[in-house]
Amino acid sequence: MSQPLISLSKINKAFAGVRALQDVSLEIYPGEVRCLAGENGSGKSTLIKIIAGVYARDSGSIVINGKTYERLTPMDSIREGIQIIYQDFSLFPNLTVAENIAMNYQLAKEGPLVNWREIRELAQRAVKLIDLDIDIYEKVGNLSVAEKQLVAIARALLYDAKLIIMDEPTTSLTNREVQTLFGIINDLRAKGISILFVSHKLNEVFQISDTITILRNGRKVFDGAVAELDRESLEYYMTGRHIDKSDIYVKKIEGEKPLLTVENLSAEGRFKNISFSLYPGEILGIAGLLGSGRNELAHALFGLRPADSGTIRIGEEQVVMDSVQTAMRHGIAFVPEDRLTQGLLLEQTIANNINICTIDQLTDSRGWIDEERAAEQVEQWIGQLKIQVASPENPAKSLSGGNQQRIVIAKWLATKPKVLILSGPTVGVDVGSKEAIHKILRDLARSGMGIILISDDIPEITANCSRILLMRSGEIVAEYQAGQLSEDELSDILLAS
Ligand code: ADP
Numbered sequence: 001m002s003q004p005l006i007s008l009s010k011i012n013k014a015f016a017g018v019r020a021l022q023d024v025s026l027e028i029y030p031g032e033v034r035c036l037a038g039e040n041g042s043g044k045s046t047l048i049k050i051i052a053g054v055y056a057r058d059s060g061s062i063v064i065n066g067k068t069y070e071r072l073t074p075m076d077s078i079r080e081g082i083q084i085i086y087q088d089f090s091l092f093p094n095l096t097v098a099e100n101i102a103m104n105y106q107l108a109k110e111g112p113l114v115n116w117r118e119i120r121e122l123a124q125r126a127v128k129l130i131d132l133d134i135d136i137y138e139k140v141g142n143l144s145v146a147e148k149q150l151v152a153i154a155r156a157l158l159y160d161a162k163l164i165i166m167d168e169p170t171t172s173l174t175n176r177e178v179q180t181l182f183g184i185i186n187d188l189r190a191k192g193i194s195i196l197f198v199s200h201k202l203n204e205v206f207q208i209s210d211t212i213t214i215l216r217n218g219r220k221v222f223d224g225a226v227a228e229l230d231r232e233s234l235e236y237y238m239t240g241r242h243i244d245k246s247d248i249y250v251k252k253i254e255g256e257k258p259l260l261t262v263e264n265l266s267a268e269g270r271f272k273n274i275s276f277s278l279y280p281g282e283i284l285g286i287a288g289l290l291g292s293g294r295n296e297l298a299h300a301l302f303g304l305r306p307a308d309s310g311t312i313r314i315g316e317e318q319v320v321m322d323s324v325q326t327a328m329r330h331g332i333a334f335v336p337e338d339r340l341t342q343g344l345l346l347e348q349t350i351a352n353n354i355n356i357c358t359i360d361q362l363t364d365s366r367g368w369i370d371e372e373r374a375a376e377q378v379e380q381w382i383g384q385l386k387i388q389v390a391s392p393e394n395p396a397k398s399l400s401g402g403n404q405q406r407i408v409i410a411k412w413l414a415t416k417p418k419v420l421i422l423s424g425p426t427v428g429v430d431v432g433s434k435e436a437i438h439k440i441l442r443d444l445a446r447s448g449m450g451i452i453l454i455s456d457d458i459p460e461i462t463a464n465c466s467r468i469l470l471m472r473s474g475e476i477v478a479e480y481q482a483g484q485l486s487e488d489e490l491s492d493i494l495l496a497s
């Protein structure tokens with residue numbers, strides 16, 4: 001085999017006593033696609049920053065392209081062809097694609113500012129490297145997440161990148177966009193460029209990577225070919241425990257009347273003729289790509305943006321779902337897709353976030369909050385959802401993604417809903433928390449709640465849903481029963497839509 005592009009050996013790094021990395025070794029060869037996996041806090045970002053020269057290691061050796069680095073600076077790393085694409089892509093939204101590409105290039109080359117012709121040529125050269133079909137004069141702020149990412153990749157390639165590191169590159173992409181990204185990764189691999197990418201999504205790991213390094217609590221617990229692993233062993237290495245995947249969730253409660261009945265619900269330009277019923281104990285999956293109308297439907301059911309026509313019944317009662325207040329009064333709760341902007345008050349305490357939807361019930365007629373009941377409620381949900389918090393008085397932003405999502409679920413469960421609607425509940429959440437959230441949903445359904453689970457995470461849908469509705473261009477086009485579709489079949493159906 002050729003010599004490794006980069007070879008890290010026995011790297012140690014501690015932050016104020018926390019051992020973020022312990023004796024971690026890693027080699028990456030030219031043209032290798034390697035996944036760096038591990039739960040939150042396992043040390044992935046620290047390792048990446050050491051490769052980038054952003055953090056200095058405490059001990060261990062680094063050899064890049066045959067050269068040993070006693071100290072590695074960010075400039076050394078870039079000069080050796082290492083490019084990192086962070087989750088925010090480090091792009092300037094108010095500048096054009098061309099300006100973003102050229103500006104970085106200029107900064108790195110430390111040359112004088114280029115003229116417009118050079119900017120255009122640089123940008124055209126960059127986008128051609130990945131056959132990206134994009135208007136280079138478009139403002140980056142107007143691009144989709146996927147396009148921004150591709151611009152960041154094109155920009156990275158201008159530096160003769162030999163290794164591109166991507167931190168959770170697929171988090172905000174639809175399935176189709178993920179496939180586009182993987183196509184590009186395959187092309188880069190064919191050109192001998194190496195990729196190191198961080199991912200929590202097991203499907204993707206299996207689809208795209210050749211090799212995988214798994215970290216747990218700062219130690220390397222697996223290093224080898226992806227082909228040596230199956231889902232179960234991969235999850236075991238990541239979490240250190242065997243996750244019970246025994247069966248698919250199926251509705252257990254028979255002969256009940258529906259909790260929610262939707263008939264011919266339509267909204268101009270958003271969705272049309274939506275009809276379905278939701279039964280107690282059921283987890284009803286709504287699968288569909290971004291733009292299929294899945295979120296618009298959820299918004300209408302929750303009164304955020306009412307439908308134009310059709311009916312919604314809660315139990316027997318027909319309800320005009322004209323506001324969130326109406327929806328909440330009828331026992332509907334909604335956990336939105338974007339918890340960071342819609343679901344959580346990040347600066348507020350964990351306790352306040354949990355109590356926010358039930359503050360009226362915790363307040364007496366004089367407007368005093370019953371502090372004791374408020375504290376009890378917080379304690380109850382932290383216990384029940386096993387939320388890991390140092391103190392409920394810490395701000396919500398201090399928690400990991402998985403725990404933040406549990407807070408959002410807790411605040412809605414405190415309203416004692418009959419129907420719980422969730423959109424992408426485990427996006428950006430580590431594997432352990434993901435399983436925990438799925439278990440919470442199953443337990444809630446078993447206790448008689450009706451759950452609508454909107455997601456494009458295929459294993460999440462196939463494992464947890466009693467029934468699956470497929471949405472495409474605003475309509476329900478198919479219905480499947482639990483166990484009817486394999487993951488691959490659902491994946492094909494979604495991609496074809
Ligand atoms: P991951 O990216 O896998 O989620 P990190 O590398 O961010 O993990 O973190 C590994 C460990 O190091 C965690 O315990 C984290 O709290 C700690 N850590 C990371 N960066 C810092 C820092 N700058 N200061 C203090 N502790 C840190």
Ligand code: MG
Pocket residue numbers: 044045046
């Ligand atoms: Mg990280």
